[in-house]
Amino acid sequence: MLKNLEIYKTLTILCVEDEESVRLMYKEMFSIIFKDVYLAEDGLDGYEQFKKEQIDIVLTDQSMPRMSGLEMSKKIREDDGTVPIIMVTALENLEMLREAIEVRVTSFIKKPLSAKSIFSTLEFVAKSVVAERLLIKEQSRQIAYSAYQEKLTYEKETTIIKNDFLQKSLVGNFLCEFLFKPRDILSGDSYSLRKLSVTHSLAFIVDGMGKGISASVTAMMCCAYVNHLVDTNQTQSLTYIIERLVSFIGSNLLEEEVVSATFILFDHKEHVMEYAMFSMPAMLYTTKECEDVGRLKSNNPPLASYTKRINSTKIETNSIEKLLFFSDGLNENSLKDGSGIYGSRLMEDFKQAKNLQELEKKRLESIATQEDDVTYIFLSKSRE
Secondary structure: OOOOHHHHOOOEEEEEOOOHHHHHHHHHHHOOOOOEEEEEOOHHHHHHHHHHOOOOEEEEEOOOOOOOHHHHHHHHHHHOOOOOEEEEEOOOOHHHHHHHHHOOOOEEEEOOOOHHHHHHHHHHHHHHHHHHHHHHHHHHHHHHHHHHHHHHHHHHHHHHOEEOOOOOOEEOOEEEEEEEEOOOOOOOEEEEEEEOOOOEEEEEEEEEOOOHHHHHHHHHHHHHHHHHHHHOOOOOOHHHHHHHHHHHHHHHOOOOOOEEEEEEEEEOOOOEEEEEEEOOOOEEEEEOOOOOOEEEOOOEOOEOOOOOOOOOEEEEOOOEEEEEEEOHHHHOOEEOOOOOEOHHHHHHHHHHOOOHHHHHHHHHHHEOOOOOOEEEEEEEEOOO
16 A cells, blocks of 8 residues: 555546446545546547546556557657656567657556555656655745745846936936846946936946856946945045945955046036046947048956056047946857957947947847857937
């Protein structure tokens, strides 16, 4: 007799047998063990019941009219590759046994039947079903928990990001558009767009070098601290903001860890922007005087715990028509045709694009899949 009957009370069994007396014996034996016992008089009837009901174990005779146990097993395997199938047979036909094994019949019970052979086989099979159910349940629980944690992580990332220009998208006399598109939930990128005063605004993009949690945590820490400086009015100058950030993150970086970042301080009254770029891709811009795309290269090595000197550059913005600054996920993505990276087309696409939507459309047409986090900010001269 089976042990731990309460376990098997959660299972159902389909018994396929052409002899009525044997079917009745199955019904009497199994009703006290299984949750539900389904009976079928041949393979055709058995297959129909299998499709209609939720069956956990199939117990079938081999030799039956209309459809044999082997033929039924083949059809069941077309629908379900894992349900255990136990075949009752005389074990004399070697060719049939070979086919049954190919169909992945789980176990065999040799005729003539005995209670001992039936119950020992069922115990083995039922335990495997219960174990698989528990495994699936645990995997589902872990997946659900992981999805919940990923949702919280993404909410935390987007909460740390602050954009003061969501409602009114004008940064000075520039229309400001942005895209933040992590490849995974844990993004190594972060950014902030902050209004410091009526005349000044700050743009910041950070790219935590490396992959996974470490890069994501570093990016979030940098972004959160820059926002803290803005929220507490500690923004005396661009250099001061960066120095304070270096002082804060220096002791929290791993050995040899570095950070790439772009800082831009806009003076809307004087029509000047001051930028400090730390190993970031060159900013792109166009002017009224020249249709060709200009490049503003990084003027600092990556930020690190040992960063001492900070270089910044000021340029006038009156003549600038469009400005694009971004993390390296934008330009380093492989092209769909395998001819190189998107950076080889970015300048031309930026030149032709009137706004972020047009640029993003061109980017997506050029790549097959996104390979890294992508963050970019697109400024275009307002005509208002």
